[in-house]
Amino acid sequence: MADMNSLFSNPRIFQDPLSFNPERFIDPNGSLVNDKLVIPFSVGKRGCPGELFADVTAFLMAMNLIKKYKLSTVPGEPKPKLAMHIGLTSCPHEFSMLMTKRQ
Numbered sequence: 396m397a398d399m400n401s402l403f404s405n406p407r408i409f410q411d412p413l414s415f416n417p418e419r420f421i422d423p424n425g426s427l428v429n430d431k432l433v434i435p436f437s438v439g440k441r442g443c444p445g446e447l448f449a450d451v452t453a454f455l456m457a458m459n460l461i462k463k464y465k466l467s468t469v470p471g472e473p474k475p476k477l478a479m480h481i482g483l484t485s486c487p488h489e490f491s492m493l494m495t496k497r498q
Contacts, residue, residue: 400485413477464494 404412409419420428443449460466468474468491475490 400479415477463497465497467493467495469493 403409406412422428470493472491476488478488479485480488
């Protein structure tokens with residue numbers, strides 16, 4: 396299995412890898428950068444056969460949420476930690492989020 400955490404945390408590949416910066420995947424023309432180093436579904440014969448379906452589904456779900464709700468941190472609560480909780484799998488630490496319906 397490919398070590399995704401080491402790949403995405405490598406400052407030689409991604410400038411300031413520990414900061415949340417989705418713009419790093421978008422070129423100056425606003426197009427998605429299809430960098431061969433971005434491999435969230437592994438590589439080779441262990442690659443995910445449902446990668447395309449997962450990509451499209453995740454994109455549509457995220458866009459529907461962003462279209463209908465404004466997502467923000469809860470005032471007075473700490474901001475989410477950028478470091479992952481490491482266990483059998485990596486996952487984000489718990490945090491609170493405020494979802495406000497858009498008009």
